[in-house]
């Protein structure tokens with residue numbers, strides 16, 4: 001049946017979706033009575049799992065307390081959330097700008113970078129996704145941008161840190177970090193770049209985990225050439241890779257951090273830009289020309305506050321770090337066992353298998369996974385199968401999911 005609404009990112013003819021009616025932990029239920037294993041946290045957002053009773057209670061309680069606000073509104077939950085997020089971001093971060101999602105967070109980070117530096121160019125990488133609105137899409141390097149060009153003037157790109165298929169032809173053991181050097185060179189030649197936007201681990205483009213000195217090198221390049229560094233943590237934030245914010249693993253301080261998705265565990269609509277004082281102080285005496293009608297909506301704010309408390313009290317970030325090796329070993333075993341699997345990669349509870357399959361092979365794999373009721377991401381353009389289970393998953397369920405993937409791969413091999 002054709003629906004009276006658009007399905008996103010696809011042609012409409014033949015497009016379908018799942019009617020999710022409930023769930024519990026890493027499982028969700030559909031209207032046809034099936035129970036699915038959520039190996040994608042819906043869309044990298046349901047890090048707390050499904051049907052969390054505390055989240056539902058907190059949102060209901062907020063609806064009773066205060067449901068309407070305007071951007072200028074001040075209320076205790078808004079202040080408390082901003083303080084908590086700044087503490088998570090670390091020393092030197094002094095202001096939060098709220099948005100409704102990740103694209104808008106990047107959109108507003110572009111605006112702040114332009115206003116703070118007086119420069120207009122932005123640098124990002126080809127294997128990246130930063131959002132669907134025109135500014136964020138201009139940062140996006142992948143296949144979703146070219147059909148919608150012209151993009152923002154001055155949105156320039158560099159090559160990726162893609163160690164399994166190094167774009168510079170380097171062996172991993174002899175790598176001289178040409179990917180970081182290229183960013184340094186591009187910043188030098190372009191001369192007036194306002195900001196560099198990087199996902200700590202590019203997620204949707206195949207889970208490309210950088211070596212430990214990559215981020216420090218990019219930070220140094222930004223400092224050398226007067227560009228700001230923006231960590232796009234929309235997908236990697238809130239425990240996904242075993243850290244509250246994944247860039248923190250490398251001891252680097254960005255100038256801005258963009259967040260959304262798992263900030264509310266997917267239960268609310270909220271994003272944000274966390275802004276270091278280096279940038280924030282610009283706006284003490286210059287107008288911040290940015291704002292949104294639903295800036296810091298009370299229901300989103302309450303969902304985020306409760307989600308942060310649950311991450312902390314249930315130790316979910318530590319849990320993702322602890323389960324990371326089990327996921328990595330499971331994916332490596334699948335790589336060994338299946339002739340079509342080339343590489344396995346991952347960090348924390350974000351992992352990928354790179355597969356030697358054509359479009360038809362990916363379509364057959366998708367069908368085999370659906371039969372086994374596993375929700376995850378297949379990216380034929382990157383030849384990748386990507387998994388990101390809720391952080392509340394246990395080892396036995398993780399292993400169950402990997403077995404289902406193995407059986408599906410065996411069917412298409």
Ligand SMILES: Cc1ncc(COP(=O)(O)O)c(C=O)c1O
Pocket residue numbers: 100101102103104106129130131132199203204232233234235236260261
């Ligand atoms: C790294 C990254 N940045 C930005 C976005 C855009 O976020 P949203 O879809 O909430 O606008 C996404 C969404 O997938 C993302 O993965």
